[in-house]
Structures are given as C-alpha cells and as structure tokens.
Amino acid sequence: MTHDEVGELLGAYALEVVSAEERAVIDEHIKDCPVCAAEVADLMSVHDQLALASVERDPPPALRTRLMNLVELDRNQWLLEQARSAPDQGRPTSNAAWWKRIPMLAYGAGAAVLVAAVVLAVVFANRNSVTVHLFHGSAVAQVVKGIDLQGAAGTVGVRSDHSTDVTFSNLPALPSKLAYELWLIPAKGNPVAVGGFNAGANRSFTMRYNKDATGFAAAAVTIERAPGNWPSPSPNSMAIVVKLAS
Amino acid sequence: MVAGEPSDENLVARLRNKDTEAFAALYDRHSRLAFGLAYRMLGEPSAAEDVVQEAFLSLWRQAETFKPDRSAARTWLLSIVHHRAIDRLRRVGSREVSDGALEGMPERADDSIDVEHEVGVSLEAAQVRQALGTLPLEQQQAIELAYFGGFSHSEIAQKLDVPIGTVKGRLRIGLQKMRLSLGQAHLEGAARDA
Numbered sequence: 454m455t456h457d458e459v460g461e462l463l464g465a466y467a468l469e470v471v472s473a474e475e476r477a478v479i480d481e482h483i484k485d486c487p488v489c490a491a492e493v494a495d496l497m498s499v500h501d502q503l504a505l506a507s508v509e510r511d512p513p514p515a516l517r518t519r520l521m522n523l524v525e526l527d528r529n530q531w532l533l534e535q536a537r538s539a540p541d542q543g544r545p546t547s548n549a550a551w552w553k554r555i556p557m558l559a560y561g562a563g564a565a566v567l568v569a570a571v572v573l574a575v576v577f578a579n580r581n582s583v584t585v586h587l588f589h590g591s592a593v594a595q596v597v598k599g600i601d602l603q604g605a606a607g608t609v610g611v612r613s614d615h616s617t618d619v620t621f622s623n624l625p626a627l628p629s630k631l632a633y634e635l636w637l638i639p640a641k642g643n644p645v646a647v648g649g650f651n652a653g654a655n656r657s658f659t660m661r662y663n664k665d666a667t668g669f670a671a672a673a674v675t676i677e678r679a680p681g682n683w684p685s686p687s688p689n690s691m692a693i694v695v696k697l698a699s
Numbered sequence: 700m701v702a703g704e705p706s707d708e709n710l711v712a713r714l715r716n717k718d719t720e721a722f723a724a725l726y727d728r729h730s731r732l733a734f735g736l737a738y739r740m741l742g743e744p745s746a747a748e749d750v751v752q753e754a755f756l757s758l759w760r761q762a763e764t765f766k767p768d769r770s771a772a773r774t775w776l777l778s779i780v781h782h783r784a785i786d787r788l789r790r791v792g793s794r795e796v797s798d799g800a801l802e803g804m805p806e807r808a809d810d811s812i813d814v815e816h817e818v819g820v821s822l823e824a825a826q827v828r829q830a831l832g833t834l835p836l837e838q839q840q841a842i843e844l845a846y847f848g849g850f851s852h853s854e855i856a857q858k859l860d861v862p863i864g865t866v867k868g869r870l871r872i873g874l875q876k877m878r879l880s881l882g883q884a885h886l887e888g889a890a891r892d893a
Binding site: 510520 | 733738747847850868869872
C-alpha cells in the first residue's frame, strides 16, 4: 500500500473500522512515517472525544446497587488473597496463622483448622472507645453456610480503668457447635484470646473484659469450632480479612 | 468535577487498592455518560445496562493497567464502554446493513446554539456535538455509522450506496474538520481562562 493509499484510510483507521489486514499495514506504515503518525494521533484524539456526543442518561438505580455489591465482594476476595499470599506464597495452602498475613501485621507462624473468621481491625490509638465496622457481606456467608453476617457491626473500646468494652449488634446466633471468639492482635507476636461468646436472642453481645487492649494493632472475631474450650491457644479458623483499619 | 474533589486519575489510582468509595465516586461521576453512550449505540436499555456494568467492572478489576500518561480516566472508561458495545453489536451477528442505524442520529446542530449555555451538558460535550453536528451531513453520517453503529467502511459504503473510497474520504475529512473545530474551541477556552 502506498503512502497515499494509507492516507486515505487514516480516518477509518482512527475510527477502528478498517479490516484486520488494513490495520496491520497501517500499523507498520506509521512506524516509519511521522506524517501519517501525526495525523493518526490527531484523528484518534477526535475519536476519543466522540463519546461525548451522546446524550447523558440516568442508568437504572439498581445498577449502582448491583455494582457496589459486586465490587465489595471482589474487594473481600482480594483482601483474603492478599492475606493468604503475603508471607507464605508458594507453600501448600494452609489456613494457619492468618493474622501473620494481614498486610499490616507481618510476622510469625501458627496452626489452624478452617471454619471461618471475621476480622475487624482497629488501631487502638487512644483510650477512648474506637468504633470499628465488622465486615458484613456475602463472602463470609459463603464460607460459613447459613450464617449471614449482613449488617453485623461492633465496637471495641478501651476504658480508663484498662478494661475493654466489646459490643456487637446484628450478630447471628451460631449453631451449637460454633461460637465467636474475640482476639487482640499485637503488631508482633501471636493473637491474644480475649474470650468466647455467642450472640443472644436479640443478636447482640456486650461484654467488659478485664484486659487492656491498648497497644494492640488490631482486633479480630473468629468463628470457632470449639465452644466451651476457650481461650484457644490460637485462632482455629481461617481469616477472611475484610476490613483493615486505616 | 467540583473543585476540591479528587481527580478521576486519583480515584482510579485508589482502585488499585480496591477502594470502593473511589469506585462509587467514579460511578456517580460518569455513569450517566457511559449509559448514554451505550444506549445510543445499542438502542435498548437492558443491553446498555449490561455493557455499562461490564465496563465499570473492567475499570475496577483492571485499574492497574490504566496509564494516565496515555489518556484521561474518563476517556479510558468510555473507550471500554464503546468497545463492549461494539462487541455486542458484532456478536449479534450479521446485522442488516439496511436497518435503521441512522434513525438514532441526533438532529443536526444549529449553528446558533450557544454551547456555553446548553443546559446540563458540559462545555466539552457541547463542543463535540457542535463539531460533529456542523459537518456536512454525509460526513456526519459516515462518522456516526462508524463510531456509534460499529459498521466497517465497506458496510457503510453499502448502506449509503456510495463507493468505499468515498466513505474513506468522508471519514477522514470529517474527522480532520472536527479536529480543527475542537482545537479552535480549546484555544478559545484557554484564552477565556487566561
């Protein structure tokens, strides 16, 4: 194809309506022809603006809701993968010591069996009550079939007398063989079991623990398989790291 | 974008860390234009909705591939919408070249339109419409069939019953004129802002 023949096609090329063969020829030609390359750049800039000639329209409101649900699910999966792969990448998958793979907490080793866990991370920056948001979403519900944590929320706060208040709402009651367990996670070292609990009939839980959470980097709630056997030496459930404190 | 709000590029950068608030902000900022483009191309709300959903999910999942030095984030998003819509149009199969792709064309722009006062439309969008709408009809038709209809140059030639060389010329000259028109508008805008 001659220079002039290529030139005739540049509008169609910029609009991406040439054949694959024509595209290949033009791609080659503009590598060595600054005149055509410059024209292509000019015409492509117009192509990129043509979308603006459309009239804006309101999409259905449900689309936003659906997309937000999808990206939230994606985010949870991404965080889980981050947590799983950070220090132990390449090793056979083990759900051990998930707390070491939380990006903000890189350290140590451990052991575990899977059930599921909800991690809520909170930096204990001061002694005032710190509000944290418990993860809620379908990722957890998928792991622990039948347990829907949608809408669950909690706070973990340190009191001036060094005790720690923990309050949760909208926590689903667990089957008899499962129970929640609260953990405090230091920046280095293993999680410290605070205590086990189950949600009451009103799906809420409030407890004051005689343990000072000051200095811990995060708090986590797991769903454990060993009710009545607290405190466990280490979390016995896989982490679904869903929200890390900023 | 309101002054003080994060730029699109900043929001896309935050998507790399799976920032859902940044995603919501991008959606709220650009979903109307994205849906408008998809609807214009596909002419059917549910198909347009599917395409916009796919495009925003691509934005979310492929944010790390975005190159801010190559294009604006909005351009990137609309390019995804455009390509998804084209894919869908072509997937439908052997479209009848004689069907009503021209029926969705907007009325030709009136030279008397004061683009700065076109309600609800950004100045840039109004300038693009003006640049497109003031082209000779045959050039405008060819560009719209190519861009919004996804027709190849040979299909356009068939549709308009003209030689393919004529279509190539109309596309090229039409785009060149739009380039000049938009470049002039850009210069005038810069002069006003100075």
